[in-house]
Amino acid sequence: MTNKPIKKHSITHLSTKPKTREDIKAWHRLKIIEATIDVVSEYGLAGTTISRVVEEANVSRGMINVHFSSKNRLLIETAEYMGELYTNIRKTVLLKQNDKCIDKIKACIYSDFSEEVLNQRVVGFWLALRSQVKSLPEIMPYVDTRDNFFKNDLLNLFKELETEANEINNIEMVVDGIMAMLEGFWFDYYLHPEEFDRAKAIDIVILFLSASFPSQFNK
Amino acid sequence: MTNKPIKKHSITHLSTKPKTREDIKAWHRLKIIEATIDVVSEYGLAGTTISRVVEEANVSRGMINVHFSSKNRLLIETAEYMGELYTNIRKTVLLKQNDKCIDKIKACIYSDFSEEVLNQRVVGFWLALRSQVKSLPEIMPYVDTRDNFFKNDLLNLFKELETEANEINNIEMVVDGIMAMLEGFWFDYYLHPEEFDRAKAIDIVILFLSASFPSQFNK
Amino acid sequence: MTNKPIKKHSITHLSTKPKTREDIKAWHRLKIIEATIDVVSEYGLAGTTISRVVEEANVSRGMINVHFSSKNRLLIETAEYMGELYTNIRKTVLLKQNDKCIDKIKACIYSDFSEEVLNQRVVGFWLALRSQVKSLPEIMPYVDTRDNFFKNDLLNLFKELETEANEINNIEMVVDGIMAMLEGFWFDYYLHPEEFDRAKAIDIVILFLSASFPSQFNK
Amino acid sequence: MTNKPIKKHSITHLSTKPKTREDIKAWHRLKIIEATIDVVSEYGLAGTTISRVVEEANVSRGMINVHFSSKNRLLIETAEYMGELYTNIRKTVLLKQNDKCIDKIKACIYSDFSEEVLNQRVVGFWLALRSQVKSLPEIMPYVDTRDNFFKNDLLNLFKELETEANEINNIEMVVDGIMAMLEGFWFDYYLHPEEFDRAKAIDIVILFLSASFPSQFNK
DNA sequence: AATGAATGAGCTTTCATTCAT
């Protein structure tokens, strides 16, 4: 049912209403999902109501239950959509840098602090969902998938780095530490968007890496 | 239902109903606040209703509006209460260790991973509140106060360490990094309480510290 | 929860609002139940909405869910109330006539065709409920109890009559026949209230009885 | 899902989709009507929705408003269809027995208790409709027509019997009594399909007839 | 001070109906 990997810049792009019935349907679906992200990130899950979503999406009340059978399903499918988006971004990042694995690691970190990923809308959405996971357990897979994929990618990159550097390190500790840091910085950015310094945050992550790979990462 | 490792105050201790009017009032107040923590951590802010709090606290419906003028005020005052509790715990930690500052730093970190602080009830409560800060801005001070106090304490300790070690380090980066990590590990623990390994998490934080203070912290 | 045998002509009588809180609550409860009977009998179960009930009862919207937790519960408790009312009427009938059992049998039949029992409100209510029993199975007990009690009373009376008359008859067939007839006449009355002739219907029932007890009932 | 003992017409028989445009239209129409009977008898009028009918009939959503202009019209035309079906069954019964009128009377009664007529689908449908007649007065004619035709047929048969027997009886009372009984037994069967005994019910009707025509009907 | 019945705005969801394709 939900296997509709919506392309952000295709026929269903939001700015222009498409012509064919099928495309209009997908376009409406995407409008609602995008509006849901807006509303969740702005008001939190507690403040996310159908009324706010339909107003933001500028569609009729009943449309939510036409495209998604319930509010819960809407949230779940929006989480799915956001998970795919995040995965795609990182996949692109990993493909771009095809030379050294250390550059790929850096690129992953830079990406997580880029404006595309680290913005109030995206971060607000994920934090809202994650902290409500106990009462909406269906979203857990999407929350977890996102983490697990990332962790796996990083682990592989660091294994490569370890081989290259001919060193032995506790890679899992490094990866867990990075991920905890990234998570923590996301929260910091969410609470203090004005004061947050992306470059400084990146430096701190690199500082951590230098503890395990001093020859690879400069303090 | 939920484990409650947080210790209550003296007069207002929950187990026995006090005699004097004033004490009864404080006792009721505390019962409601404790119940609110339970409900918020279990159901999230979206699932926190007066009915659930009243049922959990075993008090009459109207009492909430007698002690707290509104649901929002209840949440804010509960946040305040939790903030104080957290501050007190760290104050106690810092007073206990009166010898070396490195031990105090370690004690702070250990404390943040202790069962008293890192449990589903406490973490669930804070995450729920923080991710809703945009729509309940009045709680921001308590969220921030908690962070700022902690950051300040750590900064002072590291300055001391820097002087002792006769080294120059970017202390703020270290502290920001630690705090991001702690935040991130809290989230990790919240989402995966079974798999989470407190000792390993502590090791990773120490690993990070060893990057800046290799002579003080063993990898 | 539902053990509230409301007395029709007591403190909770509908015409005057009582003074004490407890009595007001019971008075509101009764108002809603009476309004439910009105609405169900007038619009059928398909047309029975909370809005219509609260309008008819002249109470606030939320009150239904204060007194009855859901619409279904309201219908079930109204069925219970009506079942008790019907049972009480027949009990009174049976107590009044303390002489001959043949008079008691007749009194039962007369009662079922009296204006107190056979009116559009009562009949409309029961028919609506009975024909919806498949989709609201919780009302089955009240529908059935009403029937079973009646059948039992009649069986006992006819057993007595059999002994008195020193005859042997298939009493169960007689009772089943009477009950089917009464049911059918209720329906006939419901569909054609103007043309329906109570006296004639009674005569027809008596005619049926005369087939088994010719000496007791005149054709 | 539900047993469908009612036989369909020739051209519009449901099993094979016809070829010509006109026949396809009639075929669709019949599919919807049959589905409506299923849904009404299973869920009652309160639970009869276009969605359920459409799903049961396996036709497109909009088709209902193509063939029938509204839900009400669909119900009315389904009532009409069912009325015709019932009438046809009795006509067949009356034609078959071309010898004695007493046999025709018996055949009418047997027919009303046959599995073709007395099944949960047919009875459920009629009871649902009848008890909603106040809020859907347009179906009254079909409900009544069914009754009136039957009453008329029976009256004529009994007049014949009266002449044959050379007796004078109150025929209308007999007919009204029979019809009330049949109605009541239908209800009894609807509520207790497992316990209901068709043969016993027939015996009880015959017992009633023996009160007026003792020489014709054996007790 | 404490109670809990009462209120009504606002929530999610259902649904008959419309209409462009």
Add this chain to the structure above:
DNA sequence: GATGAATGAAAGCTCATTCAT
């Protein structure tokens, strides 16, 4: 003629808040 996406009024229900007792 057939389709099914779209509509929005109305349904049942939840809930923070009020207030007479």
